[in-house]
Amino acid sequence: xxxxxxxxxxxxxxxxxxxxxxxxxxxxxxxxxxxxxxxxxxxxxxxxxxxxxxxxxxxxxxxxx
Numbered sequence: 001x002x003x004x005x006x007x008x009x010x011x012x013x014x015x016x017x018x019x020x021x022x023x024x025x026x027x028x029x030x031x032x033x034x035x036x037x038x039x040x041x042x043x044x045x046x047x048x049x050x051x052x053x054x055x056x057x058x059x060x061x062x063x064x065x
Contacts, residue, residue: 001038002028009058010045017043 004024012020021041028039048059 001040002032002034003040003042004028005042005044007044007046009051010047012045 006020006024008020020043024041025036025039028034029036048062049057051058052060
C-alpha cells in the first residue's frame, strides 16, 4: 500500500488540493501498478511562519521582498 505524504505551504484552494491528490494517485498507480484504492495520500499545509530554510521563514522572506 503506497503512502504519499506531501507538505506544502498554506494557501492552496480546495480544488488545487483535490487536483494534487488525484495526480499523485494516478502517478503512483502508473509507476507502481498499485490499485488506486490501496494508495493513500496525505496533504499537510504549513503556515508561512512555520516553514524556514537557512533560519529564515517563508513569511520573513516574503516580507523582505
